[in-house]
Amino acid sequence: MRITYEEELSLVRGILLAADFPEDDAERIAQVIRHSDFTGVYSHGLSRLTRYMRQIAAGSLNPRPNFRKVLDSGAVMVFDGDNGSGIVSLCRAYDETLERARQFGIAMATGRRSANIGCGSYYGWRAAEDGMLALVCCNTYAFTSPFGGADRLIGTNPIVVGVPAGREYPLVLDMSTTNVAMGKIQAAEREGRAIPADWAKDRDGRPTEDPSRAFSLTPIAGHKGYGLAVMVDVLSTMLSGACFGTDIGLFTRLEKENTGFCLILIDPSRFMPLEAFQAEVDRYVRMMKDSRKAPGVDEIYLPGEIEYRKLKSMRESGLEVSDRLAAELTELAVGLGAAEAGSDLAGLVEKFRA
Amino acid sequence: MRITYEEELSLVRGILLAADFPEDDAERIAQVIRHSDFTGVYSHGLSRLTRYMRQIAAGSLNPRPNFRKVLDSGAVMVFDGDNGSGIVSLCRAYDETLERARQFGIAMATGRRSANIGCGSYYGWRAAEDGMLALVCCNTYAFTSPFGGADRLIGTNPIVVGVPAGREYPLVLDMSTTNVAMGKIQAAEREGRAIPADWAKDRDGRPTEDPSRAFSLTPIAGHKGYGLAVMVDVLSTMLSGACFGTDIGLFTRLEKENTGFCLILIDPSRFMPLEAFQAEVDRYVRMMKDSRKAPGVDEIYLPGEIEYRKLKSMRESGLEVSDRLAAELTELAVGLGAAEAGSDLAGLVEKFRA
Numbered sequence: 021m022r023i024t025y026e027e028e029l030s031l032v033r034g035i036l037l038a039a040d041f042p043e044d045d046a047e048r049i050a051q052v053i054r055h056s057d058f059t060g061v062y063s064h065g066l067s068r069l070t071r072y073m074r075q076i077a078a079g080s081l082n083p084r085p086n087f088r089k090v091l092d093s094g095a096v097m098v099f100d101g102d103n104g105s106g107i108v109s110l111c112r113a114y115d116e117t118l119e120r121a122r123q124f125g126i127a128m129a130t131g132r133r134s135a136n137i138g139c140g141s142y143y144g145w146r147a148a149e150d151g152m153l154a155l156v157c158c159n160t161y162a163f164t165s166p167f168g169g170a171d172r173l174i175g176t177n178p179i180v181v182g183v184p185a186g187r188e189y190p191l192v193l194d195m196s197t198t199n200v201a202m203g204k205i206q207a208a209e210r211e212g213r214a215i216p217a218d219w220a221k222d223r224d225g226r227p228t229e230d231p232s233r234a235f236s237l238t239p240i241a242g243h244k245g246y247g248l249a250v251m252v253d254v255l256s257t258m259l260s261g262a263c264f265g266t267d268i269g270l271f272t273r274l275e276k277e278n279t280g281f282c283l284i285l286i287d288p289s290r291f292m293p294l295e296a297f298q299a300e301v302d303r304y305v306r307m308m309k310d311s312r313k314a315p316g317v318d319e320i321y322l323p324g325e326i327e328y329r330k331l332k333s334m335r336e337s338g339l340e341v342s343d344r345l346a347a348e349l350t351e352l353a354v355g356l357g358a359a360e361a362g363s364d365l366a367g368l369v370e371k372f373r374a
Numbered sequence: 375m376r377i378t379y380e381e382e383l384s385l386v387r388g389i390l391l392a393a394d395f396p397e398d399d400a401e402r403i404a405q406v407i408r409h410s411d412f413t414g415v416y417s418h419g420l421s422r423l424t425r426y427m428r429q430i431a432a433g434s435l436n437p438r439p440n441f442r443k444v445l446d447s448g449a450v451m452v453f454d455g456d457n458g459s460g461i462v463s464l465c466r467a468y469d470e471t472l473e474r475a476r477q478f479g480i481a482m483a484t485g486r487r488s489a490n491i492g493c494g495s496y497y498g499w500r501a502a503e504d505g506m507l508a509l510v511c512c513n514t515y516a517f518t519s520p521f522g523g524a525d526r527l528i529g530t531n532p533i534v535v536g537v538p539a540g541r542e543y544p545l546v547l548d549m550s551t552t553n554v555a556m557g558k559i560q561a562a563e564r565e566g567r568a569i570p571a572d573w574a575k576d577r578d579g580r581p582t583e584d585p586s587r588a589f590s591l592t593p594i595a596g597h598k599g600y601g602l603a604v605m606v607d608v609l610s611t612m613l614s615g616a617c618f619g620t621d622i623g624l625f626t627r628l629e630k631e632n633t634g635f636c637l638i639l640i641d642p643s644r645f646m647p648l649e650a651f652q653a654e655v656d657r658y659v660r661m662m663k664d665s666r667k668a669p670g671v672d673e674i675y676l677p678g679e680i681e682y683r684k685l686k687s688m689r690e691s692g693l694e695v696s697d698r699l700a701a702e703l704t705e706l707a708v709g710l711g712a713a714e715a716g717s718d719l720a721g722l723v724e725k726f727r728a
Contacts, residue, residue, distance in 0.1 A: 093644045095449050096479035125450035126482045128640065153608070166662040168671035173662060181605040191608065193601040225668025241594035247547040247677040250662075251535040254507070254545065258654045259645045265661040284638070286482065290447045291613045300612045307619045308520040308527060308604075314579025317522035323601040 021346060022338035027368055028054045028066070031349065034365040035069060038358035039076060040083045045104075048111045049138070056139030058334045059327035063203050064139040066341070070348055072105070073356075078274040081105065081135060087112055095124040098260050099131045103276050106137040106158070110281055114143065118150060121285035128284045130260035135277040136160065141194035141327060144182025147285060148190030151294050156180040157252040158281035159264060161271035164198050165236040167246035170225030172236050173265045175279070176201060177252035181323075184288070186298030188305040192324030197249040198237035205234045255282040346372040375700060376692035381722055382408045382420070385703065388719040389423060392712035393430060394437045399458070402465045403492070410493030412688045413681035417557050418493040420695070424702055426459070427710075432628040435459065435489060441466055449478040452614050453485045457630050460489040460512070464497065464635055472504060475639035482638045484614035489631040490514065495548035495681060498536025501639060502544030505648050510534040511606040512635035513618060515625035518552050519590040521600035524579030526590050527619045529633070530555060531606035535677075538642070540652030542659040546678030551603040552591035559588045609636040700726040 023031065032053050036046035057065030075081035085104025089097055097116060101109030113129040120127035137143070137158050147154030160175030176196040183191040200219050208215045209231035217227045220234035228234055239245030257264040262280025269275025288297040309320050341349075350372045353359040359369040377385065386404035391397065411419030429435035439458025443451055451470060455463030467483040474481035491497070491512050501508030514529030530550040537545040554573050562569045563585035571581045574588035582588055593599030611618040616634025623629025642651040663674050695703075704726045707713040713723040 091645060094478040094480075096640070096644055098645060124448040124478055126448075126480055126638070128480045130645075153613075165668075166665060166674045166676075168668055168674045169662070169665045170668050171665040173665055179602075181601075181608075183605070183608050191604065193605055195598045195601060199595070221668070225666070225671070240598055241553070243677075244549045244594055247535075247549060248533075250545060250677055251537070251547055253658065254535075254537050254655070258651060258658070259507075259640070259642060261646075264658060284480070286450070286613070288613060290450055291445060291452060291484075292615075297612060301608070304607065304612070304618060308523070311520060311523050311525040311527055312579070314519075314522055314524050314575070317579070320520045320522045322520075323597075323604055 021341055021371065023341055023368070023371075024338050025054065025058060025335050028057060028339060030364050031353075031368055032066070032069065034358050034363065035349075035353055035356060036083075038353070038356035039073060041105075042084060045083075045108045049105055049107045052107045052111070052138040052142045055142045055145070055331075057339050058331050059139070059141060060330045060334075061139050061141070061327070063201060066345060066349060068136075068138070070352060073352060075135075075274055080269065080274055080276040089116070095120055095127045097127075097129045099129060101131055101134040103133050103135065103278070106131075106135040106277075106279070106281065109134045110137045110143060110156075110158075110283065113281075113283055114146065117283055117285050118152065121152060121287045125290035126284065126286045128282070130256070130262075130283075131281045132257075132260040132262040132278075134158070134262065134279055134281055137281060139194075140178045140180040141192050141324060143283070144180045144192035144194060144324065145190060147182040148184040148192065151184050151287075151289060152182070153184070153286040153288055154180065154182040155284040155286075156281065157256055159253050159256045159262065159268070159279045161277060161279070162265065162268050163202055163237045163271070164239055164249065165221065165225060167239070167243045168225075170221070170223065170236070174246075174249050174253060175268070176237065177249040177256075179248065179252060183301060184294070184298055185301040185305060186295065188302045189322065189325050189328040191301065191305075191322055192327070194324070197245045197252065198239055200237065202237065205231045256280040341372075375695055375725065377695055377722070377725075378692050379408065379412060379689050382411060382693060384718050385707075385722055386420070386423065388712050388717065389703075389707055389710060390437075392707070392710035393427060395459075396438060399437075399462045403459055403461045406461045406465070406492040406496045409496045409499070409685075411693050412685050413493070413495060414684045414688075415493050415495070415681070417555060420703060421699060422490075422492070424706060427706060429489075429628055434623065434628055434630040443470070449474055449481045451481075451483045453483060455485055455488040457487050457489065457632070460485075460491040460631075460633070460635065463488045464491045464510075464637065467635075467637055468497065468500065471637055471639050472506065475506060475641045479644035480638065480640045482636070484610070484616075484637075485635045486611075486614040486616035486632075488512070488616065488633055488635055491635055493548075494532045494534040495546050495678060497637070498534045498546035498548060498678065499544060501536040502538040502546065505538050505641075505643060506536070507538070507640040507642055508534065508536040509638040509640075510635065511610055513607050513610045513616065513622070513633045515631060515633070516619065516622050517556055517591045517625070518593055518603065519575065519579060521593070521597045522579075524575070524577065524590070528600075528603050528607060529622070530591065531603040531610075533602065533606060537655060538648070538652055539655040539659060540649065542656045543676065543679050543682040545655065545659070545676055546681070548678070551599045551606065552593055554591065556591065559585045610634040695726075
C-alpha cells in the first residue's frame with residue numbers, strides 16, 4: 021500500500037502527540053522523518069518510530085525535554101537537549117544559529133545530551149532553502165573501532181554539508197564515515213547473504229564476510245575515514261560536554277545516547293549578493309554535469325541530486341509501506357490510543373488494516 | 375647526506391631570498407617546507423623548490439605579491455593572494471583569523487588567487503599550539519573527475535583539522551580526498567611498476583593499472599570522496615572568488631593556479647577553560663590508545679601522531695637528502711647566486727657537492 025506526503029506527516033505527528041510529545045516538537049520530528057522516507061533514506065523514516073517508542077518506554081528518550089541554551093558567547097552557543105529527540109535539539113539550535121550567522125557571517129552551535137538527529141540531509145536542504153551554507157556533524161551510538169582496534173568506541177559519525185544553488189538543485193552531502201550502516205548488515209543476515217569483506221570486522225577486529233559475526237563497522241578509506249570520524253567526535257562532543265567512546269549509552273540496551281552535534285552556518289550573502297553566489301554554484305553544477313562521462317555512465321550527479329529528484333517523484337507517487345511496517349505502525353498507533361474513531365489517524369489505520 | 379633542522383631552514387630561506395621573496399615571507403615558507411620534510415611529507419618539502427622557481431620563471435608565481443584583505447565583515451574575511459605563494463597567503467590569513475576567533479569564538483577566512491599551501495598539517499599543528507581548533511581546506515590543480523566523469527575538473531582537495539591536546543600529541547588530520555597523489559603514480563611509472571586499479575583512471579574514465587595511462591586520480595570511498603571534494607571546492611572558491619574546474623590553470627603548463635582556501639578557527643576557551651578542553655582530548659586519546667587491538671597491530675595511533683613522532687625523531691637524526699635532490703638544490707642555489715663565498719648557503723652547498 022501507499023501513503024501520500026500529507027498522510028505521512030499526519031501519521032507521524034499523530035503517533036508522537038499520543039506519545040506525549042509537545043505539538044511543535046511532533047511537527048518538527050514528523051517533517052524530518054517524512055523527508056527521510058521521501059528521499060529514499062528509509063532507515064531514518066517511519067521504520068524508526070518503533071525504536072523511538074521503545075526508547076521512551078525504557079526512559080532513555082525524553083518526549084518533553086527541558087531544552088536549554090547553556091552557553092551563549094559571541095558567535096558560538098551550546099545547547100543541552102535533556103535527552104530529548106536529537107531532531108528537536110538540532111532543529112531548535114538551527115533556528116538560533118541562523119540568526120547568529122546573519123549577524124556575524126558565521127556561527128556555530130554544539131549540543132549535548134542529544135540523540136539521533138534523523139535524516140542528516142534534512143538540515144542541509146533546510147540551510148540551502150534559507151540561503152545558508154551548513155556544516156553539520158554528530159556522533160552516534162558506537163559502532164566502529166579506532167583504526168587497528170577491536171573495541172566499539174566510535175559512531176558512524178555522519179558529515180552533512182548543504183549549499184544553496186539558484187536554478188539547480190542545492191548541493192547536499194550527507195555521508196557516514198563508515199562504508200555501510202549496521203542496518204545493511206542486519207538485512208544480509210536476515211536474508212542469509214554473505215557480506216563484502218570491507219563492511220565489518222568481528223569481535224577481534226578481523227574482517228569478516230559473515231554478517232552474524234559482524235561487530236564493528238569498517239570506516240571509509242581506511243585511516244582517512246577513521247581520522248574524519250575522530251574529528252567528528254571532537255567537534256560534536258568536546259565543545260558541548262556530550263559523551264564519547266565508552267561513555268556513550270549502549271544501543272543494544274536502549275540506553276540514553278548522550279551524544280552530541282556540531283552545527284556551523286555560513287552566510288554567503290556576507291561575501292557577495294546571494295544571487296551571485298547561487299549563480300556560481302549553478303555554473304559549477306553545469307560544468308560537472310556537462311563534462312565527459314566514463315563508459316556506461318548516463319549522467320553525472322552532484323551530491324544530493326539523486327535524493328532531491330526522488331523527493332520530487334515520490335511526492336507524486338506516494339510512499340510504499342510494506343505489510344510488515346504497516347502492521348508495526350498499526351500496533352503502535354492502536355497501543356498509544358492514537359487510532360480511536362474520529363481521530364486523525366483512524367482512517368489511515370483502517371487503510372493499513374485493509 | 376643529512377642536513378639538520380636548522381640547516382634546512384637556512385637553505386630554503388637563502389634560496390627564497392635570492393629568488394626575491396621578502397624576508398618575512400621567505401621565513402614563513404621555509405618553516406612550512408621544513409615542517410613537511412621533518413614530518414615525512416617529502417612531496418611538499420625541499421623537492422618542491424625547483425617547481426616553485428619554475429613557476430616564478432613562468433610568471434605564474436609572484437614572489438612579491440600585493441596581499442590584500444578584500445572583505446572584512448564580522449567574523450568573516452576574504453583575502454586576495456595576488457598569485458603569491460599559497461603558504462604566505464594562508465599564514466597571513468591565519469594571523470588575522472586567530473584574532474577574530476578570539477573575538478567571536480569562531481571566525482573564517484577564505485582566499486583567492488592563492489596557490490599551493492604546502493604541507494597542510496602545518497596549519498593544524500600551528501592552530502593546536504595556539505590553543506585553537508582549525509578546519510582548513512583548499513582546492514588545487516585539477517587532477518580528478520566528478521564521479522562517473524572522465525574530465526579533470528576537481529583537485530586533490532585536502533581537508534585539514536587540528537585540535538589542541540594537553541599532555542598527548544595534538545590531533546591533526548591532513549588528508550587529500552583522492553586515494554593517492556599524482557607523485558605516487560609518477561614514481562611507479564619511473565620504476566616500471568603497475569599501480570592498483572583504484573588509484574587512477576585513464577583519459578576515458580576507465581580504471582587503469584598502467585601508470586603511463588593514468589589521467590585522473592580516483593577519489594576516496596567512491597561518491598563520498600567525490601562529495602567531500604565538491605564541498606571543498608565550494609568552501610575554497612565560491613566564497614572567495616577563486617577559480618574552479620576548467621578555470622584553474624593547468625599544472626602541466628605551469629599556469630597560475632588561481633586556487634582558493636578556506637580557514638575556520640574555533641576557540642575552545644570560549645566554551646570552557648582551555649585546560650579542561652585539552653584534558654578531554656587527552657582522555658579521548660588514552661581511551662583509543664588503550665583499547666583492544668586487532669591481530670597484528672602493536673599500537674593504535676591518533677590522527678597526526680605518526681607525523682609528530684617522526685618530527686621528534688628527525689630533529690635528532692636530521693633529514694636524509696638524496697644525491698639527486700642535493701644536485702638539484704645545488705644547481706638552484708648556484709643559479710640564483712645564493713651560494714657565493716661568505717653567504718649563508720656557501721657551506722651547505724659545499725657539503726652537497728662533497
